[in-house]
Amino acid sequence: MVAVVFAGALFFWKAHEKSGNTAKASVIKPLVAVETVRRQDMRSRIVLSGQTVAVAQMDIAPKYKGHIAQVAVELGQTVTAGQVLVVQDLQDIDLDIAQTSAALRQARAEAAETKAVFAADYQKAKADYERNLANYQRYESLQLAGAISREALDTARQQMVNAKAALDALQEQTMAGGVPAALESKQAALVKAQYNLEALKQQREDRILRAPRAGIIGYRQAEAGTFVQVGQNC
Template sequence: MKEFIKRCLHSSVKVKMIAVVVIFTTAAFAFHSYQAKSTATGQRAGNLTPIVDAYSIKRNDMVRQIELSGQTVPESQVNITAKYSGKITQVNVNLGDQVTPGQLLVMQDTKDVDATLAQNEAALRQATADAIASDVSFDTSYQKAQSDYQLSVSEYQRYKTLYGVGGVSKEALDKQEQQMAAAKSTLDSYTKQIVGGSAASVASKQAASDKERGVIDSLQIQKNDMIMRAPRAGVIGFRQAEVGMMAQPGQELLSIVDNSNIYVDCAVSEQDIGQIAMGTSVSISLESLGKSYTGRVIYISPAMDPKTQTFTVRMSLDNRDDSIKTGMFARTDINVVLRQQTLFVPKEAVVSLNGTNRVFVIDDRNQVSERTVQLGLRNDKYVEILSGVNEGEKVAVTNLSRIKAGMNVKTNDVSQ
């Protein structure tokens, strides 16, 4: 009997323990369900009030930033090329040497030119002497013809007078008249040779002399071209000339780079060139140096390059230094004012549908209203609003798909 009572008591304790476990588990499950339901309810309640970024509309200059790339260019770069074929006998500069105007750089062998010059100088002297001799000979003959004619006229007049008094025969008078005519013909022959104050024979000799002089001048120019001098100051940036080598016409031997001023040349598209003006301030970045410089536009090409279909814009640097070299890659930002003191909003704030542009305006109570707007100019980030909104109003920029007119929203100000 006692054993039975013990068994019953033991079973009762087990039942009580199981009951406690069941009650605790049920309570935990009910609490978890309540929490999940509360969270879901809270989430649904939060979804009724979207959070949007709001932009406050202010009247300001609408600016567009034009990003360009180009490279640095020197004040000048002059290539020294051979004009004539010839062996190089002197090279007086090395890479990196500073040169001054007129400095002797390269000399070619001029022996052949010197020999030809000597021959033509002798031919010039001979031609000059022939011209002088011809001039003296013609002048002497011309003066004699004039004298002979004057004498024959006098003789004819004397014979005519004698014939009138019977002192000479008609035959003698006719003979004297023939002599006068012959003298006149000789004089006319010399007179007709005179053109521009000189006789034709003399002019021919003088032309031969002038021709020889022209040949000499041409040879002298050739000799000077074979003695190459620096046309301006600068630094030798290229050298492909050695003593003993044969230079060919058109071959580049040296290059003189003048870095006294450094510029940046950029290629600009047709759609951007009209917005860049002379004197526009620019910001120039040289990535190889890790430095930025300020500058301004000093040149805009008047015509498009037919090969690249772009225009060239040159900019000068305000604060250049000696670390800048020719040919460095450069990036340039040009800020262009599209419209002064106008209203504009971020592009994301505008909803376009069926040709109608709209924005969502948020009032002081954070209530949304829908407005139809007329758009104007655009830049990379903003679009101009010509009508439909007023200065000081706020428009929604994000979450536009979840808001509609009459709805209340929460806002984050993203105005600049």
């Protein structure tokens, strides 16, 4: 009786142990990470330390001293070649340009007037000579005929000589492309005024500081209203 009970108990314990192991096996699962596969670029990041160096560094400085009227850029701003950076006060140079422009117009008018006057004087001298020459030839015929005195003929001859001298003086100034002295002086004044005007326009342009090439503003010292010297970095 004891053996049967013991055998039954052993069978029950075996059956219970097997069912417990089966339950544990059903609960324990392997630890596997699941990831959805997607198409994307492979990236790698490398962190390095260093220092950037500009391709070129260009200092901007005025050619003329004066007050700054406008600063058109900020520190760190990207600019293109030819872009306006700083504008100096242009009021005085604009007045000089206006005055020189007026002087140029006056010189041009005076040169044209002198040329017209000379042409008129030349035509008048030529006409006077031709008239006095004809008058002398007529008097010469009359004197040969005894109609006038020798003194009258000499007077006509002198008038003809004087007219010829005046014409020759004007002709000498125009021969071989020559320019009359009075006209040459006016033309020289005209050329001088033209050069002065071009120089002033260039000076005005030089007072507008522009970027020599594309880049980034890495230094800014100028402010509107400040006075800068020649060659002072802005």
